[in-house]
Amino acid sequence: MNHQEATSMKPTVAIVGRPNVGKSTLFNRLTGRRQSIVSDLAGTTRDRVIAETEWSEQPFLLVDTGGLDLFPNDTIWEQVSDQIHFAISQCDVITLLVDVSEGITAADRDVADLIRKTGKPTVLAASKSDNDQRKNLAFELYELGLGDPIPISAYHNIGLDDLMEQILKYFPSRQTYFAPEADLNLAIVGRTNVGKSMLLNSITGESRAIVSDISGTTRDSVDTTIVYQDREIQLIDTAGIRRRGSIKKGIEHYSVLRSMQAIERCHVAALVLDASEFATSQDTHIASYILETYRGIVIVVNKWDLRREIGLDKETMEKRIREKFKFASYSPIVFTSALKTDGVNELLDAALRVQVEWSKGVPRPDIRRTVLSAVAENPPPSGGQRVLKIYSAMQDNTMPPSFTFFVNHTDMIHFSYRRYLENKLREEYTFEGAPLRFRFRGWKR
Numbered sequence: 001m002n003h004q005e006a007t008s009m010k011p012t013v014a015i016v017g018r019p020n021v022g023k024s025t026l027f028n029r030l031t032g033r034r035q036s037i038v039s040d041l042a043g044t045t046r047d048r049v050i051a052e053t054e055w056s057e058q059p060f061l062l063v064d065t066g067g068l069d070l071f072p073n074d075t076i077w078e079q080v081s082d083q084i085h086f087a088i089s090q091c092d093v094i095t096l097l098v099d100v101s102e103g104i105t106a107a108d109r110d111v112a113d114l115i116r117k118t119g120k121p122t123v124l125a126a127s128k129s130d131n132d133q134r135k136n137l138a139f140e141l142y143e144l145g146l147g148d149p150i151p152i153s154a155y156h157n158i159g160l161d162d163l164m165e166q167i168l169k170y171f172p173s174r175q176t177y178f179a180p181e182a183d184l185n186l187a188i189v190g191r192t193n194v195g196k197s198m199l200l201n202s203i204t205g206e207s208r209a210i211v212s213d214i215s216g217t218t219r220d221s222v223d224t225t226i227v228y229q230d231r232e233i234q235l236i237d238t239a240g241i242r243r244r245g246s247i248k249k250g251i252e253h254y255s256v257l258r259s260m261q262a263i264e265r266c267h268v269a270a271l272v273l274d275a276s277e278f279a280t281s282q283d284t285h286i287a288s289y290i291l292e293t294y295r296g297i298v299i300v301v302n303k304w305d306l307r308r309e310i311g312l313d314k315e316t317m318e319k320r321i322r323e324k325f326k327f328a329s330y331s332p333i334v335f336t337s338a339l340k341t342d343g344v345n346e347l348l349d350a351a352l353r354v355q356v357e358w359s360k361g362v363p364r365p366d367i368r369r370t371v372l373s374a375v376a377e378n379p380p381p382s383g384g385q386r387v388l389k390i391y392s393a394m395q396d397n398t399m400p401p402s403f404t405f406f407v408n409h410t411d412m413i414h415f416s417y418r419r420y421l422e423n424k425l426r427e428e429y430t431f432e433g434a435p436l437r438f439r440f441r442g443w444k445r
Contacts, residue, residue: 101134124146185236196238198338267355273300378420380412391407
């Protein structure tokens, strides 16, 4: 294919540094919530932490490179090097934290040397600069050769405006990824070792991705185009080709970052679950991001050839998945065995159906009729002397299906009533696997 389409991707910022320099505290400040565990114990953050946040109305992905797996026989650099390598390879801007209260250590120099070799934009932060004396110590950081150090104290919320001002300077005005134009861009996403690579091989019918039982084997994205039912499908694989070899612990914690970046580029995401492990919190995290970015979703239960060992049938498994993924109850569920190439056609059929639903438009009179009938059947709750009125509604966009409701009080839309309206639209028009975007605009008759 000669044509290409540009897919917008959010910039990615990686917070790096040796243990206990305040990375998780900074992460929590910038995301506005206590998502990382903060502790004085070095290496507390043992799981990957990735979040979408924004600053000055600029959205971006923020990665906390905690997740240190500390072993008594390893040096600090051996523990942190693989994780920093991976985080740097995936990010657009690096933020290096150095604890000014302890001065520059050998580990700080090693990290700085690695960063300089990458040539990537880097912002140096003099962490824990919570008084004038420590702020003056920030000048020592010029020795690292990474530009002007910015004194900050994430704990005391000091210097973060200056830090983010510098980081935002390195953001591209519009970051895009050019992908071949296809009828469907399908991302295969999920946590490590659920069988994504083998599933890709089953779909393409050839060994385009390395298959291994080692968690974290897959690091680079590989795109493959196939033709199925006269439709061109671009497979965006988060499980890419790389050389075989031992994988140090820590890389697997960033598998979600790969999934999030792939989701940004797709129309429909196939969330792959391991039937033998059911659904983990990481699975639901990826699913929630699919919905937050308004991409279509298909839930894939892989390794279904183990169903006898698991002792579950499809009906029971589907019921459990519906309970776990209540927020995505409208998504189709398919069962596959990448090992035996079972269920692959069902997966592609479901993805094409979802793509059609995700792109579907409904005439304005039909939407207005459905919404006003729903309102007449179950009027919105009142708030004291004020009464919420919905005058009209229309679909104003597709990919995803987007709707505007004209109301008298936009601040009175309760979550439960929004869900009621969504359910009514789905009863009438299905929108299988497609999240719906709602907007409420003030309007007076």
